[in-house]
Amino acid sequence: MAKKRIALIEIGGSHDECLLTQMHAIHARGHEILLITTPEVVDRNPAFASYTNEVFTLDIAGMSNKVQVRKVWNQLKLSEIELSVLNTAQGKVVRDLCLKALFSKIEFVGVIHTTRMFTESFTQKIIHRKIKKYFLLSEYLKEKVSPQKGLALEHFYALRFPKSDVPQERGNKQVVIIGGVEERRKDLHGFLEIVKRLDDQKIRFVFLGKSDPEKPEVELFLNAIKEAGLQDRITTYDHFVSQEEFDKVVRSSDLILPLVHPETPSADQYFRNQISGAMTVSFGYKVPMMIHKEYGHIEEMHTAAFYYRLETFPQDLENALVNAEKASEEMQQHLPYSTEEQERRYADFLEL
Numbered sequence: 001m002a003k004k005r006i007a008l009i010e011i012g013g014s015h016d017e018c019l020l021t022q023m024h025a026i027h028a029r030g031h032e033i034l035l036i037t038t039p040e041v042v043d044r045n046p047a048f049a050s051y052t053n054e055v056f057t058l059d060i061a062g063m064s065n066k067v068q069v070r071k072v073w074n075q076l077k078l079s080e081i082e083l084s085v086l087n088t089a090q091g092k093v094v095r096d097l098c099l100k101a102l103f104s105k106i107e108f109v110g111v112i113h114t115t116r117m118f119t120e121s122f123t124q125k126i127i128h129r130k131i132k133k134y135f136l137l138s139e140y141l142k143e144k145v146s147p148q149k150g151l152a153l154e155h156f157y158a159l160r161f162p163k164s165d166v167p168q169e170r171g172n173k174q175v176v177i178i179g180g181v182e183e184r185r186k187d188l189h190g191f192l193e194i195v196k197r198l199d200d201q202k203i204r205f206v207f208l209g210k211s212d213p214e215k216p217e218v219e220l221f222l223n224a225i226k227e228a229g230l231q232d233r234i235t236t237y238d239h240f241v242s243q244e245e246f247d248k249v250v251r252s253s254d255l256i257l258p259l260v261h262p263e264t265p266s267a268d269q270y271f272r273n274q275i276s277g278a279m280t281v282s283f284g285y286k287v288p289m290m291i292h293k294e295y296g297h298i299e300e301m302h303t304a305a306f307y308y309r310l311e312t313f314p315q316d317l318e319n320a321l322v323n324a325e326k327a328s329e330e331m332q333q334h335l336p337y338s339t340e341e342q343e344r345r346y347a348d349f350l351e352l
Contacts, residue, residue, distance in 0.1 A: 004352070005080055007034040010087040011058055011068065015113060016041045017277065018087055018137065018158040023051035025343035029352040034079045036072055047162040047243070054079060069096045076106060083350065086110045089131060095123050098130035109133045109350060114274040118145050133349065138275045139300045139336075154349040159284035159339040164244040173203045173321055175290070176253040178278040180209035181236060183217045185270070186259040192224055194313040195233065203317070204233055205257070208249050211236040254324045255317075256282045256289045261310070271295045279304075283337045288327040290320050303327075303334045 006026055010016055016037070026033055032053040035042075039057045042048065048055075056075045060068055076084060084101075086094055089110025098108060110131045117124045133152045136142045142155040181188065195205065211218045218236075225234050241249075250256075258278040260270045270276045282289045282304050291305045306327070308316035320327075331337050 004031045004082045005034065005053075006031050006350075006352075007036055007076055007079070007081045007084040008087060009036045009072065009084055010041060011037060011060060011072065011093065012088045012091065013038050013040055013060075015088050015111075016045055017161075017280075018111060019045070020047060020051075020162065021156070021158040021160040021339070021343060022085065022087070022346060023048065024160050025347045026350075026352065027051050028343065029347050031352060034075070034081060036075060044240070045162075045243070065093050065096055068093050069100055072097055073100050076101075081106055083107045083109065085350070086131070088113065089127065089134065090117050090121065090124060092123060095126050098127050102130050109135070111135045111137070113137065114269065115141050115145050116273050118147065135346070135349070137280070140271075140298050141273075141275065152349075154345065156346040156349075157283050157336070157342045158280050159337070159342050161281070161284050162243045162247065164247040166244060166248045171252075173200070174206065174249075174253045175203065175255045175257050175317075176206045176208050176249055176287075177257050177259050178208055178276075178281050180211035181207055181218045181221050182211075183221075185264065187261040187264045188217075188221050188259075190261055190263075190310060191259055192221075192228060192230070194310060195230060196228055198314050198317070200318070201233065203321075204235065206235045206249055206253070207237070208241060208246060209237065210240050211238060213238050250281060250285050250287060253287055254321055255306070256287050258289060258291065260295075261292050262294045271298060283331070284339065286328045286331040286337065288320070288324055288331065290317065300336065304331055304337070 008019060008022060010019060023033060033051055034054045034056065035048060035052045036056045036058065039059055042055060042057055058068060058071055084106055086108060089112055101108060108131045112134050128151060132150060136153060136155045137158060139155045142153050145153060147153050177186065179185065213219060213222065225231055256278050258276045260276055278289060279301065289305050291301060291307055293307045293309050296307050306316065306320035335341050
């Protein structure tokens with residue numbers, strides 16, 4: 001197959017954790033990559049440099065949607081792009097870009113991060129006029145969507161993460177919570193209550209993301225940790241977590257705890273309309289998760305998950321820690337959790 005010039009576009013400044021898998025899949029099939037994104041995304045992802053043939057950065061602060069669209073469109077034409085993958089295929093800028101490219105021969109494919117875009121968004125219906133193929137980031141989400149006529153859907157897991165050369169450290173039992181302290185996404189009160197009930201005081205918990213101490217919810221949580229005397233058992237970061245640190249902490253952890261419970265403010269989103277980033281980290285690193293029993297019906301997580309109820313969490317955690325190594329070995333043999341298999345699925349859907 002002839003070499004193609006393919007653009008990966010992420011100008012929203014988020015979801016860049018999904019890009020490395022796509023880059024590797026495209027690069028492995030022998031095609032060239034133009035990355036269109038913000039300077040911030042480039043700065044925090046040095047691993048992208050070995051995959052991209054060309055990078056076009058867009059400092060969107062204070063820039064109108066019209067100017068953003070014009071600059072992106074001009075770059076696509078200048079670079080003679082044949083296929084564009086929009087890593088976050090939603091919103092007004094994407095809508096306007098799709099209208100700009102409506103009669104162009106450049107094919108557009110989108111990645112959707114929440115199924116609500118297929119049911120609640122008029123803007124998305126306009127985007128559908130240009131984008132006819134979409135990826136979702138989980139099999140469960142793909143099966144929940146009934147696409148309108150003319151749309152094709154596929155799923156892939158973004159399982160490739162930058163690996164550091166820092167040796168894996170194994171010491172005390174460690175459970176990692178992906179992301180910083182954020183009440184909307186995590187049941188913080190429930191978390192403190194279950195940690196207080198643990199008999200094994202050597203188990204450490206790490207919130208692996210920036211927890212801004214100037215935010216009231218973070219300040220309240222940190223004060224609650226001190227009042228409960230849990231400072232030595234719960235680690236947070238007041239700064240951006242580097243890829244090297246992220247990799248080191250995840251590799252040295254026994255379990256991943258998404259900390260999404262039915263009463264969590266964002267529970268209607270996570271595991272219902274979109275996935276938790278903890279799931280792909282778990283699949284990618286082969287570190288099993290502890291998931292609330294409420295989400296036990298999601299089959300794609302079964303090989304990677306131990307389930308718990310809040311009232312039995314101490315016993316459920318003990319069982320998970322005892323069996324974590326065996327679960328990790330089973331995950332390594334589970335084909336859907338194979339990075340190469342997911343990249344094959346991605347490349348095949350793009351017909352590369």
